[in-house]
Amino acid sequence: MASSLVDTAAAANLCRLTAAGRRPARSFLNCACSSTDCRVSASYPIGRMLSGVRSAARKKLFRSDPADQLLGINSWSECGTDHHHWWTALENNFVLEASDDEYGGVVVDADRLPSDNAAFARSLAASLSYWKSVGKKGVWLKLPVHRAELVPLAVKEGFKYHHAEEAYVMLTYWIPDEPCMLPANASHQVGVGGFVINDQMQVLVVQEKYCGSSLDGAWKLPTGFILASEEIYTGASREVKEETGVDTEFVDVVAFRHAHNVAFQKSDLFFICMLRPVSSKIKIDETEIQAAKWMPLEEFVKQPFIQEDHMFQKVMDICIQRLRKCYCGLTPHHVVSKFDGRTSTLYYNVAEPEDVNCGAA
Structure with a gap:
């Protein structure tokens, strides 16, 4: 004091x-x-x-x-x-409560915004003047959905939309008279497909209730999107469980596809995961799945949508090579980096023979 x-x-x-x-x-x-x-x-x-x-x-x-x-x-x-x-x-009293980020900018405290709209507008203008005077760069302004009336006030002041979630809108402001260095919104979505095959060489397949005309009547692998903060290996097992009711164990990632300009013009990463079933009873999710069954592998790969599509055909070739133990997939390993001190998952082919699940030389 x-x-x-x-x-x-x-x-x-x-x-x-x-x-x-x-x-x-x-x-x-x-x-x-x-x-x-x-x-x-x-x-x-x-x-x-x-x-x-x-x-x-x-x-x-x-x-x-x-x-x-x-x-x-x-x-x-x-x-x-x-x-x-x-x-x-x-x-x-007038500058908005904010904390410094590690890149020379500030993050406005979303929980301590002025309760009055006019006071917010005055404080925002004053804050930008102050942050400019002390050499700050980027400003991150997170507005909760219950304060949505503040969005036009921020836009009028020069803030730009960055991204939106269910509970908030994130806006940004770049102060220096130079190219903006703030990171863009997330550019990718991540999906998984589960290749689940049992000891009878039967593949777990589904018919989706809502699909494009090219897949009408086709039997395909269970697929879905990874949730926020979810691992690829847990997401693959979860999607299979939700759509078919079958419990599985993750084996490895056998391949992944990278596509662009997909949903909302975002890029798409799609991981094909081999899973081992630990149950066999099927109970479908009727909200999105029309039917599910165990189909012989040979019958599955002979479907026209696989035979006539180079990518699907290549994916099945890789899966079959994996079954023959002529190909190794990527297995998850938890590692800690000194860069951020956090535990993350690194997928790679193990080098030690005793750890190789696929048996490939």
Whole structure:
């Protein structure tokens, strides 16, 4: 906390306004007034960063706010080092709560936005001026869905849409007069297909309830999309379970496809996973699956949509080579990188013979 003895009338005036509720509920001031003076203490965690900011930048930041009248100051020229605590107090009250990111930008605290729309608009404009004056770069503004009315205010200020989820909209603002270096929205979606084959050389196949005309009546592998924060190997088993009711064990990734301009013009990564069944009873998900069954492998690969499509045919060739132990897939291994200190999954062919599941030389 920083405290300073200031002009009695000015401090008392501001303290009265605070007590009367004319300042925001999260007031930055602690007032202690006697018959002769008022002592005001103010907390300024961000304000300590402002010691080198030019007075012109300060004036610009609060150009629309009658701070001088509120404080009993006749002009900004009076705001020297003796009044730095007032600057800090004002800065805390008007600049949006935010934290620094590791790339020289800021992330606005979505849980501490002003409750009033007009106050948000003023604070946003003031914040951009302040962040520009101290050399910040990118600004990340996450607006919860229940504060959707703030989106037009941010767009009017120059923010651009980055991405949206069910519960929020993310907007960004690039401050420097140079090409934007903020990372773009996620460019890929990730899908999995489960090649499940039992000891009788039967493949678990499904007919989807909703599909394109090219797959009408075709029997295909169970497929689906990976969920957020889900591993490929767990997602493949989950999709098979959800669509067919069959429990499986993950074996390896035998191949993956990379396609572009798919759904919503995104790129698509699709992983073909070999799975071992640990149950056989089928119970379909009737919301998306028309039928499911165990089909002999030979019958499955003879379907026209496989024979007439080079990619499907190649995928089946790879799966068959894997069954013959003439091909090794990629198996998951948990590793920790010093780059971020996090555990992640690395898929690769193991080199140690005792660990090789496929038996290939």
